[in-house]
Amino acid sequence: MWTVWLWAKAIRLSVLTTYKPHVTHLYNQVTIKPGQRLYMVNQLYPYTVKFTEETPRSAAEGIKASKRPHPENVMSHSDHHSMDSPPPKKTPTPSSDKSESAGHWSQGLKASMQDPKMQVYKDDRVVVIKDKYPKARYHWLVLPWDSISSLKVLRSEHCDLLKHMQKVGEKMVQQSPDAQKLRFRLGYHAIPSMSHVHLHVISQDFDSPCLKNKKHWNSFTTEYFIESQDVIAMLEADGKVTVKEGTSELLKLPLRCHVCRKEHPTIPKLKEHLLSHLSS
Missing domain, CATH: 2.60.40 (Immunoglobulin-like)
Incomplete structure (x- = not known):
């Protein structure tokens, strides 16, 4: 021994x-x-x-x-579905927009906009795709071909592009079979989780199984959702888009109907209430 x-x-x-x-x-x-x-x-x-x-x-x-995590545990795609299982928060760095891995879940829109099956309209400046996890009966995303990571990098020279994105969004609404029946909004999330700037075109029925939690609801029915025209106005006036301090806290607000402002305890109760507005 x-x-x-x-x-x-x-x-x-x-x-x-x-x-x-x-x-x-x-x-x-x-x-x-x-x-x-x-x-x-x-x-x-x-x-x-x-x-x-x-x-x-x-x-x-x-x-x-x-x-190291198993590859099967890596997350993938969409601005809104990521709110179901939020990714771990990371400390942002000045070069984070350029250093994102192509396979990271936040880069999913870049793959979707290149997929012919997802495209519903395209021209030389923008492409329109269906949201993979729509929060309403009609929910499209208008994305520029130019690589623009988020609202914070927009400048006054992007005004023409954003105006074109809005016109394309309005065209999508006009072609919708329910254009006369439903109300639509065009806007941006103040703090999007998905890289590549994108304009939401969404009907206000919010009749969708993909709308599952408070974060989903408040991201479209509070000031967290910035109207397209307001973003363009900020660029024309200030040359940049300013997000108010504390905007992220808006996602924690109570569930209030966007029509009558009545508060509800749960998403199922809220959805049941929304049907009454659709039938009236």
Whole structure:
């Protein structure tokens, strides 16, 4: 029996055991922590013990690698469905808009706008797609072909583009079979979760199974939803879009009907109430 005392840095132990002449097999590898006692007993086969010193950094990297998520757990697509299971908050950096991974869930719109099956209209400046998780009977997204990450990077030179996006959105409303029956709004989320600026064109019935929680509701029925014309006006006046401080707190407001302002305790109760407005 061998007893080995290790007091230095972490050491990786490799045991090479010879089972037959000229055949060497790597039997095991273990990491020995500083101060740990090692007992080795082998009465059957000759063996060779090899010690490799590990730095704290390499040991930490090994632990980090073992904790990487399985690819099946990675999230994917849509501005609004992401509110069902919000991603972990990250500290923003000045280069975050440019450094986003192409496969990150927040980049889903860029893939959708290139998908012919999703497209319902396109020209040389914009494309219109159906929202994958519509919050109403009619819910489209108007996106520019130009790479514009969010409202915060818009400047006065983008005014013409946003006016064109609004005209295209209005055209979608006019072509809707229920254009005379339903009311529509065109606008932007003040703090969108999806990269690439996009204009929502949404009917105000909110009759959809994808509308599931308070965040969904308040993102379209409070000042969190900024009218298209107001965004254009800000750009023309100030050369940028300003989001009011505390806007994110609007998502936590009580559930109030956008028509009569009556408060409801749950989404199912609110939806039941909304049907009364549709039938009247």
